Amino acid sequence: MPELPEVETLKEGLKKFLIGKVIKEITSDRPKMLIGDPKQVFGAQVKEIARYAKLLEVILDNQYSLLFHLKLTGQLVLIDDSHPKLAGGHAVPPLNTPVPNKSTHITISFEDGSRLYFNDLRQFGWLKILKTEEVAKEPFIQNLGPEPLTKDFNPSYLTEICKKTSKPIKTLLMEQDKIAGLGNIYSDEALWWAKIHPKRKANSLSLEEIEALYKGCKKAIEEGIAHKGSSLLSYVTIEGERGNFLHVAKAYQQKECSRCGGKISSLKIGGRTAHFCGNCQR
Numbered sequence: 001m002p003e004l005p006e007v008e009t010l011k012e013g014l015k016k017f018l019i020g021k022v023i024k025e026i027t028s029d030r031p032k033m034l035i036g037d038p039k040q041v042f043g044a045q046v047k048e049i050a051r052y053a054k055l056l057e058v059i060l061d062n063q064y065s066l067l068f069h070l071k072l073t074g075q076l077v078l079i080d081d082s083h084p085k086l087a088g089g090h091a092v093p094p095l096n097t098p099v100p101n102k103s104t105h106i107t108i109s110f111e112d113g114s115r116l117y118f119n120d121l122r123q124f125g126w127l128k129i130l131k132t133e134e135v136a137k138e139p140f141i142q143n144l145g146p147e148p149l150t151k152d153f154n155p156s157y158l159t160e161i162c163k164k165t166s167k168p169i170k171t172l173l174m175e176q177d178k179i180a181g182l183g184n185i186y187s188d189e190a191l192w193w194a195k196i197h198p199k200r201k202a203n204s205l206s207l208e209e210i211e212a213l214y215k216g217c218k219k220a221i222e223e224g225i226a227h228k229g230s231s232l233l234s235y236v237t238i239e240g241e242r243g244n245f246l247h248v249a250k251a252y253q254q255k256e257c258s259r260c261g262g263k264i265s266s267l268k269i270g271g272r273t274a275h276f277c278g279n280c281q282r
Contacts, residue, residue: 002070004053004147004181005224010076011051017078018046018058022111026129030105033120036129040064052141053180065135066108067128068118074125075103080114144180148190148217153179155207155214162202162210169205170198171270173217182217185252188275189220192251192259197281198274199267223248251275 002010022045026038044060051057058066068076077099099117100107106118106127118127128138135141145161146152161178162169173179173187182190191198193216196209205213227248250257252275254264262279 002054003183003186003224004221005186005227007051007054007056007070007181008225011049011056014056014058014076014078015049017080017083018049018116021046021114023060023108024111025109026106026127027109028106028127030123033105033118033123033126034129035126038129041066041129052135053144053147053176055141057135059132063132065130065132067130067135067138069126069140071120071122071124071126073121075119077104077117077119078114079117080112082114143177145176145178147180148182148221153214153217155211158214158217159207159210162205164203166201166203168199168269169196169202169213170272170274172202174270174272179217181221184272184274185249186217186220186224188251189223189249190216191274191276191281192216192257193219195281197278198269198276200282251277 022043023041025042026034028034041060041062041064044062044064046058047061048059049056050059054069056068056070058068060066068074070076079099099119101119103119103121104117105120105123108116108118110116118125130138146157161172165172170187170191173182173190174184188198190213194209194212196205196213196216250259251264254275256262257264257277257280260277260280262277264275265278266273266275268274
């Protein structure tokens with residue numbers, strides 16, 4: 001599943017090409033993936049693109065929004081005669097697979113003849129049509145914790161959530177109701193920057209370690225966005241580029257620690273694989 005940097009990259013890419021387009025029609029061959037009445041947005045113009053953690057919101061000029069969740073294998077593909085095919089998300093290999101194809105389950109047609117296809121191999125993703133004022137009331141969004149780059153995420157907040165649990169710190173970092181947008185990749189990176197072992201109990205961290213972890217979470221997300229995310233499982237940006245974060249990752253799927261030269265090890269924590277340096281992460 002894409003994490004915050006991947007979805008942020010996709011959001012910024014879509015803003016370049018979708019704003020100003022007018023919706024003509026929305027069709028789907030999977031009713032479970034399309035929630036709401038498409039007719040409510042026919043004739044509406046795309047005004048803005050927003051993001052809530054891993055969700056994308058396409059804001060329209062008629063007080064409605066399109067809310068996308070790509071889940072594990074979702075991909076958005078824009079076909080427009082004015083430029084080559086644009087695709088972002090988890091691509092169906094090979095990357096140049098024509099659309100629509102057997103993984104295409106939602107099609108948004110625009111008045112200018114362009115089309116936005118929602119492909120999803122495993123069909124876990126969805127598109128919800130709702131009033132813009134209702135978006136913030138969605139249970140998933142209401143339950144999100146603060147994102148690492150927002151003012152609500154600070155050392156005091158991190159101290160508060162850590163002292164309340166003896167869960168492994170790796171597990172806590174990935175709980176979306178505590179910290180929004182961190183997943184397996186960037187939690188590994190945050191802990192590497194903070195020099196904290198992923199299995200450490202959250203309530204065992206000192207104030208100095210929590211300060212380091214706060215900085216590590218911000219650093220991990222900033223690096224992810226700067227390098228346009230990772231390309232794990234064929235993830236690509238809307239402009240068809242592969243995110244290159246894994247080329248600069250410090251812990252996730254690495255072999256040697258760039259800080260001390262130690263071996264990067266892995267172990268299962270809460271069903272997820274953690275990557276860490278056993279020499280300098282304590």
